[in-house]
Amino acid sequence: MITRRRFARQRVAKVRHGGTEKVSPDATALVVGGGIAGLAAATVLAERGVQVTVIEKESFLGGRAGAFPDRLEDGTAFEMERGFHGFFRQYYNLQAMLRRVDPGLTFLIPLRDYPLLGPDGARETFSDLPRRAPFNIVELVRRTDTMGLGDLAKVGARRALAILAYEGELTYERFDDMTAGAYLDSLRFPKAARQMLFDVFSHSFFNPEEGYSAAELLMNFHFYFMGNPEGLVFDVCNDPFSTVIWDPYRRYLEELGVDFVMGKAVTRLDRDGDGYRCSLDDGEAVCADAAVLAVTVPGLSRLVDASPDLADPSFAESVAKADVTLPFAVLRLWLDRPVEAGRSPFVGTAGLGILDNISIYDLFEGESREWVKAHGGSVVELHAYAVPEEMDEETIREELLSQLHSLYPETRDAEIVEERFLLRRDCPAFGPGSYRTRPTVETPYRGLCLAGDFVKTPFPSALMERSAATGFMAANRILERWQGREEPIWSVPPRGMLARLGALAAS
16 A cells, blocks of 8 residues: 655645535536546545536546557557556655545555666666665765766765755746756766766656756756655556546546536637636537636647637736647557566666667556467567657657667567557646746636646646646635635655755855
């Protein structure tokens, strides 16, 4: 069973004492988007008695953490996902959300290690690291082969202090205009150490270093490593997300009275008295007292552009300045032979071209394991973050395969029984200087909130956890209207252990 450790701190954007468990039975809300953020908002609202309608343009729930049905040429049905997802143990709000359908989080299984592979056989591991700073980073540096004591003396110590001195708004004020690449350059780590200890980490957020805010990088260092009391090793889903998460979650919400409108897009949002009217792409419309927009950055931009009632200048500018980062690619392979015994279920890579990780799905996912039992072989997935725009699909595929064959030579002669290739571009960018104008949960409009992994939070968060947290925050904000009880929001400690020395790091 996954449990919340005692070092977690409760953090809420606005504390209200009391609040009713069930609001007026006439209260209604629209949630546009059926990903993690939208479903988190729908959960809290529905549990407080609000009549909720979720509108999702896809035929499946979960957003970028969703799965959709597909079929192999031999007729075998399977669920295809948009790439591997790690469920880190400090994802407190995501855990709280998912416990609604599985109180023990039994669909998650722990990985014992998160190895990193680099050029010339380089390998790093995060297993058995101390969980508290600075002991975790001291141990990581002590056991790495990529730097020695002489290298430590050359490190830019004052800038390195910023890793331990994260302090929210102050960190963004000092470092948001700097690129992550420039910040990492200033640390003066040896090239191999930088690749293995920093580059792979910064790349994991889909943004290239030259287009990524140094402040956002420092926040993620704090959230995932320096301020994370749970350790960097994570859990994985033991079956497709649709099977063990979103199908049960939809049933849970439907039992609360939530209506789902699937396969339809919202084309326009208008004010309708004190509420909102959503126009759908089939000509229908849905009205409610309040609305949560939990869509991608491109989806939000299109909706705001098409909605004259959302023309507040500061809000429109904030949405217009939000952007997406470079594409990411997923290549899943069904091979006719197994990978070598002892391979890790998941490895990250650094300095090896566009390949960022390799997942052996039959080592942790039941559906893939059943295919291997029936056919032999293995199910392998390759993932590339922040793929250069000039690379076409065939070039990406060939490079991913080449890098797999280099790292796992036993796959060179394997026949690809079947494959699926996805290339998508809808992950948010966190460019230098973008923090000041980043959208927040609150909007200028009463009863209208935003949620998603691109939305600014007053505490450290990222990826799936930021989606869940902002969904909860949006619901809490809307519930103020009816004096409904708010949902607790949890975070890692919000400040680094050396936050008071942040001025040194900035000099």
